Amino acid sequence: MDDAYSVQTTAADSSDQDGLETLMALKDRDTFLVADHWGDVKSGADGLFNQDTRMLSHFVLTVGRARPSRLSSGVTEDNVFFTCHSTNRPLPPMGGRSAPAGVLHLERRRFLWDQRLFERVRMVNHGIEDILLPLAFEFGADFADIFQVRGTQRAARGAIHAPAMDGRRVTFGYTGLDDVVRTSCLAFSEPPARLSPNRAEFMFSLPKGKRLDLYIECGLDVCDAPDKDRWRWNSIQARLAMRKRMRRGAGVQAPRNPRVNDWLTQSRTDVALLTTDLPTGPYPYAGVPWFSTPFGRDGIITAWQMLWIDPSLAKGVLTYLASRQATEVNAFMDSAPGKIMHETRGGEMSALGEVPFGLYYGGVDTTCLFIALAGAYAKRTGDMETIRALWPNLIAAAGWMIDYGDSNGDGLIDYARAADTGLSNQGWKDSEDSIFYSDGRFPKGPIALLEVQGYAFAAWRALAEMGEHLGDERAPQWRARADAVRALVEDRFWMEDEGFYAIALDGDGEQCRAIGSNAGHLLFSGLPSHERARRVTRRMLTAEFRSGWGLRTLGKGQTRFNPMSYHNGSVWPHDTAIAAAGMARYGERRAVAMLLGEVFGAAAHFQLRLPELFCGFIRETGEPPIAYPVACLPQAWAAGSVFLMLQSVLGIDISAGENLVEVFTPALPIGLDRLNVTNLEVGGGVIDLNFQRLDGRVVVMSSEKSGVVNLRVAG
Template identity: 75%
Template sequence: MDDAYTTQLTAGDSVEASGLEQLMALKEGDTFLVADGWGDMRGGADGLFAGDTRVLSRWTMTVGLLKPSRLSSGVSQDNVFFSCHTTNRPLPPMGGRSAPAGVLHIERRRFLWGRRMFERIRMVNHGIEDILLPLAFDFGADFHDIFQVRGTHRAKRGTVHTPTTDGRRVTFRYVGLDKVERSSCLAFSEPPARLTHQRAEFMFSLPKGRSMDLFIECGVDSCETPDARRWRENAVQARLAMRAKRRRGASVRGPRSPRFNDWLDQSRADMALLTTDLPTGPYPYAGTPWFSTPFGRDGIIAAWQMLWLDPSLAKGVLTYLASRQATETSLFQDSQPGKIMHETRGGEMSALHEVPFGLYYGGVDTTCLFIALAGAYASRTGDLDLIRALWPNLIAAADWMRDYGDSNDDGLIDYQRGAETGLSNQGWKDSEDAIFHADGRFPKGPIALLEVQGYAFAAWRALGDLGERLGDDRAPGWRDRAEQVRALVEDKYWMEDEGFYAVALDGDGEQCRAIASNAGHLLFTGLPSVERARRVTKRLLSAEFRTGWGIRTLELGQARFNPMSYHNGSVWPHDTAMAAAGMANYGEREAVAQILAEIYAAAAHFHLRLPELFCGFPREPGEPPIAYPVACLPQAWAAGSVFLMLQASLGLSIDAWTGSIDIADPFLPTGLERLKITGLKVGDALVDLSIRHVDGRAVVIPNHRQGRLAVRTLR
């Protein structure tokens, strides 16, 4: 274990900004909004989106023809409201007098509910004279598909009709090449003094010491006239819905240090923000702005991170993915019968098959993870009714692993994209340059990724356990299959001279000898032998991997290493968390607690909201982690990382079959003296747990136990 970056949880409690102007996001259901710190949208990577279509692309406010001076802005901790506080610059002369700067307080406040944006502009005159206030909004709706917004070129698109106005409303219409008409409506509570199809101008008379509100709504299809009542009623609904999502499952609280609890609260709020209640149950969308949709891999891993606290996410993910399981072969969609989807989209380009992502299956790992999560969910909950309902889907997924996942009959799951429009790399590191040989050469396909074999091992083993409980006589064969996978991985991927596993095998069976964090995922599945797991752990904890802010995706010094890259040397919190949980599987606790402290220190610099990834530069005294400029924020599996690392640090496991909670050699990070877990439910039983340091050791004390439930501390 490397002690180079021992970090106390009290360290790094500053909230230094990353140095970049962050876009701020709101989300509700399948609608999300991205704007700058003033609340403006300018038609870049921002806008109001519904169904993967940008229904409001430009929305900017000026006061007296100028952008107001920003005092502060941000999103509420529960992720419901965005607010920006501004003041005026000097106003132009009106009737021979002009208002000086800084006499108006203008608050811009908004939320999303029912597929529309609700906005309130509150204006307060703190001056000593009455003021004529010129306020203007510029707007537009381009109806760009989200892939256009991301930069995909379209040679042709449909027809954008000239907006129509109606006193205090503007209606936008677009007829796509798919013959679908998409429309949105923008409405004001007060009629503008001048309204065109792209600008609304107001002139308010604001007496000294008085305030007034302007209400605005924008959403798909038609809209009602905004007013204070509609604002209040919908705001209450939005806040109650978010509160209900945040209160699902058990809660975790740290010591009296408010900063650590704020991190837990922010992470839980981000997971709630990204979770959409679908007919099949709650599903954590991957992230905003680019991935605000169900992803198979991301949903499974985020649900797994939260499984010990809130099994309802896993149930929702499993049920939804089963409903989207492939039934036919398509090169364009990269699908075969039984395969679990990678991504789904609802925009025009997906409907026209300009991109394959309407329902896309180009993820080699998702099918294995689907089965493995089902096994973990069953162990956590004892819910055999769901497993029986999903059994045909689980068997179909296993058949895909056997019949399609192993394209060359070598016993390993591999991939090679079916069409040029699909993803060239189909593991979690899916950028084009993420998988390579030690000399930097790209491998020929089909490629068999290391971590995917671990997922397959976990899937076969889970299927064997579930099959035995359901009385399926194929269960012993599935267990044998798991052990065959274990033996193949240990034989074909292990590099004795490196004390590490190769990241992949290429189409010729040659090892891709790059040293990458994928091996941490293999530890997570429990596949390696104890001796090899210890050697991998030692290397992952070395300074070549460990930055002081987390674990790099690629070891320092490897070909294609770049700390500013997407997958070749950056730090992904979920990747670090899975590696930490993997180490914990083999008894490592102290290092896991240290990594948790390091990730907390990074989160403190990102305003307690972990991004999708950040750069993999080494930690320097007094300096913050370096942001990756286009990282998604928030991202579900980044938000869930703290909860998986806490579970790993505590060595906590739940077995619903025996009605027991085991806590093996628990360890709390330095600076975190106590932890309380409230409302932990196992079957019909319920318990609170208090963990605290006593005489240098972590002690677990069960409280308020209801029902039959054993809590055991193992040393």
């Protein structure tokens, strides 16, 4: 992610000492909500957002002027509903009587659908007497841009309109400096006894043993009167849409390990939650709350993680990014012809150019990854019709690699931000302090990152393979470029005394001799020789990198190592997964099974929902992993990590053009003895794969469900 994000989030969340792990998230398309465990929005980092603008910044329920006592709360397994169960504290005397604590059951149940929040407050009187129930909501809408919420200061902003009240609804308005009028409306199914611009007070008479429901809606336009029928109809639509996303692709189940199975389900539903169906196809948004928008790198990596079971994500990502490919040189946007988008935003600050992220291209790796994913998609699906449609974009991306990606003509892809408003580091480790020499000094640009050269190698190889299939006579040139990149990396990045690759080269071609997980991404690309891959793998599996919960981003003992940092010693699940996939590419499966088990151990302590990152402290017996306080949760490439690791540990490789599934020396982590892959579509057929540990080894059995799918097992 972006270094401005990692710096600013701490300031934005300083009011919440528990961090983002205390917030409960819902999302539907470009609308998302984060609130606390009571369901309250309290104006810190939380709120109801649409298109990067906060449409509801305060929404707090009280009973008798006190917050109710929470019994339990959570999000349903399918990520559609949030529910909080609570009970009353002693109610103030009404007519000479007061209700004791614990006689009233309150259920707040909510979901998002069609740019609108739907909420039902159900009140049940379990007491022995009738209750006069004083219920109130405090609310407000500040229309803050998401970057403003995160801590970015603005010299000026637009005009907040006085709220308009109409019996049972309040309409908020704001005219931005971009001259766009933004509105939101909060409506209740019952007219409040007293309604003001920021408070609605109700007085309900609730007989003993009876139930009463209050329906609430908040959306961008004027709300119709909320009621039971609208609640029911829209909740059905929200749930059906989620089920449709969940049913895409193959299924993966652990039939005799309910805990692992729950992790797989949670991860799959998190990817589905973050996936938005755009006109170009499904696109996994990066994460809630800060990155609920299309990111180039994140979308590509998530699609690649899911490619073997759900290729539709890769097609959607490739098609969308092709539609946003740069056509001009623009320093503020960090764009150049052929470059692939890093990020897009829809808020006021982006529209005004106060931040460059309305459509921003400051990622050095995304263009290479775009081509490489296209090659992986072509092999997985055999869908050359889509590749033909994308071919002009792929050729333009290759043109960027030649004409702009290599600024000094040394054959390596490098970066230096084009404007001070952009990102200073433009690989996936994009915080300001993530790239340095072994003594901690920061290098001068342009910087050539290790892993980006691996992506470039993979891109040229993929372009050559696709070109050969399409009859493009330039294919041999692209294959030669891949070979040239491999030779350059092996010659210039390798540190024989360390048995490892340097994290980067500076503007003078000198090595930045820090030891980082970037080398794991190089293994993923298949660039290193087998001997060097073995040495890198061996070192990455030592306690220098292994925390016991996954691999650290930086080797322990390096100058800037800090297990609490964003990129210099923390554990990112997707980073561990990519490194594990790289190790598996060179035949290492037992260690990958071990890493999968460690990541599962971490997930178990995070309620089976892996965060964006967590601290890289060593695993201690009986102690959980330590959370990074402002990590996104859920986050797409964290959720997708388990599926890439499973593909790696099972040794699955799919070539749809040959209707072929190959399985190489499969393994399973300790404690997991069976795994089933169902409805795996390969070419024109569908197959089920059943993996099982027998006599100390893992075997695979298959059953074709339709068409012809060939299974080849090695090892």
